Amino acid sequence: MAVAEVERKPGTRRLDAAMQSLRAGVRAVSDYVRDAEGETLGEALIQIREAGIDPLEAAFVTGVRRFDRSAEYKADGALSLTAWLRWKCKLSGGAAMERVEIARQLEKLPQTGAAFANGDVGYQHVAVLARTAENVGAAVVRKEEGTLLQAAQTMDPGQFTTVAKNFEHRVDAAGALAEANRAYERRYFHIGEPQDGLVRVDGLLDAEGGATLRTALEPFMKPVKDDARNYGQRSVDALMELCRQGSGSRRDGAGPRPQLIVRASLDTLAGIKGAPAGELEGGGTVPAETVQRYACDSAIS
Numbered sequence: 001m002a003v004a005e006v007e008r009k010p011g012t013r014r015l016d017a018a019m020q021s022l023r024a025g026v027r028a029v030s031d032y033v034r035d036a037e038g039e040t041l042g043e044a045l046i047q048i049r050e051a052g053i054d055p056l057e058a059a060f061v062t063g064v065r066r067f068d069r070s071a072e073y074k075a076d077g078a079l080s081l082t083a084w085l086r087w088k089c090k091l092s093g094g095a096a097m098e099r100v101e102i103a104r105q106l107e108k109l110p111q112t113g114a115a116f117a118n119g120d121v122g123y124q125h126v127a128v129l130a131r132t133a134e135n136v137g138a139a140v141v142r143k144e145e146g147t148l149l150q151a152a153q154t155m156d157p158g159q160f161t162t163v164a165k166n167f168e169h170r171v172d173a174a175g176a177l178a179e180a181n182r183a184y185e186r187r188y189f190h191i192g193e194p195q196d197g198l199v200r201v202d203g204l205l206d207a208e209g210g211a212t213l214r215t216a217l218e219p220f221m222k223p224v225k226d227d228a229r230n231y232g233q234r235s236v237d238a239l240m241e242l243c244r245q246g247s248g249s250r251r252d253g254a255g256p257r258p259q260l261i262v263r264a265s266l267d268t269l270a271g272i273k274g275a276p277a278g279e280l281e282g283g284g285t286v287p288a289e290t291v292q293r294y295a296c297d298s299a300i301s
Contacts, residue, residue, distance in 0.1 A: 058116040260281070264277075268288045278290065
């Protein structure tokens with residue numbers, strides 16, 4: 001059942017009508033935001049997200065779940081649903097994989113699915129909950145699904161990720177540690193070859209490495225008087241200063257030692273079951289084992 005064949009069937013009249021209404025709605029909203037100003041424009045942006053983008057993402061995920069069950073993607077020669085989404089829907093591999101994961105987890109999280117469809121929570125919040133369900137099991141998440149959704153409705157995705165990670169640590173500290181170890185194994189840093197006078201660098205750091213680097217760079221990133229550099233340029237210059245310091249060639253011959261700040265409860269420090277994760281400033285959540293390791297070589301306040 002190739003897609004082109006489906007489009008010729010009479011059953012697609014309903015889809016055609018729905019798409020016609022959707023396009024008309026999009027045109028009306030587009031016309032409005034071109035003319036709106038000030039407070040009304042801001043309200044329009046909020047409603048576009050809550051009443052348009054997120055519910056459509058929810059509908060897309062519902063379709064992905066049903067298409068997954070049918071396995072009709074194989075009729076187009078795709079080896080997997082993720083591959084089909086990349087090919088037919090022009091999604092990146094990561095975006096396609098994430099939507100498949102969300103579709104499979106939301107089937108087991110009815111409250112989250114309903115909140116998503118109503119625009120009460122956004123796509124990124126739902127993605128966080130789906131990953132949490134993947135890590136600790138949907139049955140575990142369902143026990144506190146309402147509480148987690150309440151948090152999602154009042155937080156941005158970054159803040160909610162911290163809540164979700166703390167939840168994972170409380171219900172499965174060993175799993176949280178294993179996830180942190182897997183993240184550490186994915187670390188890399190690559191320096192490319194010079195091209196047009198520039199060298200591209202890219203990489204991934206675990207939470208601890210990212211916090212260490214950020215903390216080490218911050219003292220060298222403060223803008224000076226009449227500083228025309230943007231944030232990215234100051235970051236690069238700070239990294240160069242840090243490298244000079246490490247090689248003994250920093251101009252003033254000295255530099256601050258990076259200091260990491262970890263916030264954790266006494267239960268976490270003691271390794272008590274059900275304790276939340278520690279919070280590494282600039283690095284997100286860390287397992288209790290990492291908190292305990294820091295405590296052996298740090299000041300406690």
